[in-house]
Amino acid sequence: MGALQGAALTLGALIGTGIISLPALAAEAAGPASLVAWGAMLLVSVAFAAAFTALGSRFPDGGGVTTYVRRAFGDSASTAVGWAFYLTIPLGAPTAAGFAAHYVSDALGRGRGTALLVAALIIALVAAVNWFGIEASARSQLVIAAVLAALLVLVIVLALPHARSGNLTPFAPHGTGGVAEAAGILLWAFVGWEIMASLSGRYHSPGRDIARAAATALVVVSVLYVGIAFCTVAVLGPDPGPAPLSDLLVVALGESARPAMSVVAVLLTVATINTYFAGAAELGASLARDGSLPAWLAVRSGPGGVPRRALAVVPVLGLVTIAVMAVVGLDTDATLLVATATFGLTYLAATAAAVRLLEGWGRVAGVVSVLASAGLVAVTGWRVLVPMGIGLLGVLWTRSRSP
Incomplete structure (x- = not known):
């Protein structure tokens, strides 16, 4: 894929479903500040972008984060991170799909059962697209990203005329502590670089295209996030409510516009899961190639070398997770904190590898990223023990197979 397709996939990983709720949560914590x-x-x-771009350009490989960790800290560390990351994506997929599924379910006047069914359909749809390879995934993502960016820009443009300067005072009602709390909340808005690392080997010219894709996605994400964040504070005031995008549309167009949020939620969800499934397929195949997973997962199919076996594991386990949720009465957000703990741990391992492998500004970016990643891990608490346990199982499995 080229830089434009890579930028679309990166945008899908970065923008995430958090844009629907995080601006309101940050505003509640810190006000206009x-x-x-x-x-x-x-x-x-x-800093994250600089570190992962430098690593991807220097070591383009489907293993992504696990390749960097292997070079920096050895096979066991790489296997542990790889198992935790690869096997947690199926746990996180129902949570991401469930976000849009609940919007659809609510719009239809249905309950949890409908939400679980819609989540399963989203996972199956994204898996089907990725079955035909990175080219199909990247092309579909380019269309989704363009439509999504246009919709979000439209929300900003329509809402800005309703901004009121009075909503910006007092600027920091909760002081510096509120700003720090908001920053901790917003850390979740900027994950996504870790899965793009597994697609670094699929660029036509990694040394050139990865940097271009990262820069393009970062600029677009910055404009969209800052625009929505400003409108949330300046238009909706000190109590924006849990769904600021819906409220901004209602302010601009009236209550009849609220159902449009279901479309935005579905697009956000499909974009995010599409990127993670594409990266997970490459990650699983690369781990199998390196002996960290069963060798049969490394088999690729078709002229594009699609890692269909490694891909199939992810949606199948994701659908099994949804089935378990349906049977035991859990909602789709039940696995949220375990998934975020895994992503935090993955970031910490990758950025630590950047500090060890890179020089100059790349290493500086790695140091900043390590500190931010440590914050991600810290806020997940005891749940980080789950990916650590999965990683330990991976190490024990590989050692049991050693001669």
Whole structure:
């Protein structure tokens, strides 16, 4: 794929479903000063982008994060991170799909059962697209990203005339502590670089295209996030409510516009899961190639060398997770904190590898990213023990197979 397709996939990973709720959560924590937290987190995202771009350009490989960790810290560390990351994506997929599924379910006047069914359909749809390879996935993502960006820009343009300067005072009602709390919340808005690392080997010219894709996606994400964040504070005031995008549309167009959020939610969800499934397929095949997973997962099919076996594991386990949720009465957000703990741990391992492998500005970006990643891990608490346990099982499995 080229830089444009890579930028679309990166945008899908970065923008995420958090844009629907995080601006409101940050505003509740810090008031208008949440805009300061947004600025700080954008700088952190620049550091993440710089570190992962440098690593991907230097070591383009489907293993992504696990390749960097293997080079920096050895096979056991790579296997542990790889197992945790690869096997947690199926746990996180129902949570991401469930976000849009609940919007659809609510719009239809249905309950949890309908939400679980819609989540399963989204996972199956994205898996079907990725079955035909990165080219099909990237082309579909380019269309989704363009439509999604246009819709979000439309929300910003329609809402801005309703901004009121009075909503920006007092600027920091909760002081610096509120800004720090908002920054911690917003860390979740800037994950996604880790899965793009597994697609670094699929670029036509990794040394050139990865940097272009990262820069393009970062600029677009910054404009969209800052625009929505400013409108949330300046238009909706100190109590924006849990769904600011819906409220902004209602302010601009009236109550009849609220159902349009279901379309935005579905597009956000499909874009995110599409990127993660594409990256997970490459990650699983690369781990199998390196002996960290069963060798049969490394088999590729078709002229494009699609890792269909490694891909199939992810949606199948995702659908099994949804089935278990249906049987035991859990909602789709039941696995949220376990998934985020895994992503935090993956970031910490990858950025630590950047500090060890890179030089100059790449290493500086790695240091900043390590500190931010440590914050991600810390806020997940005891749940980080789950991916650590999965990683330990991976190490024990590989050692049991050693001669």
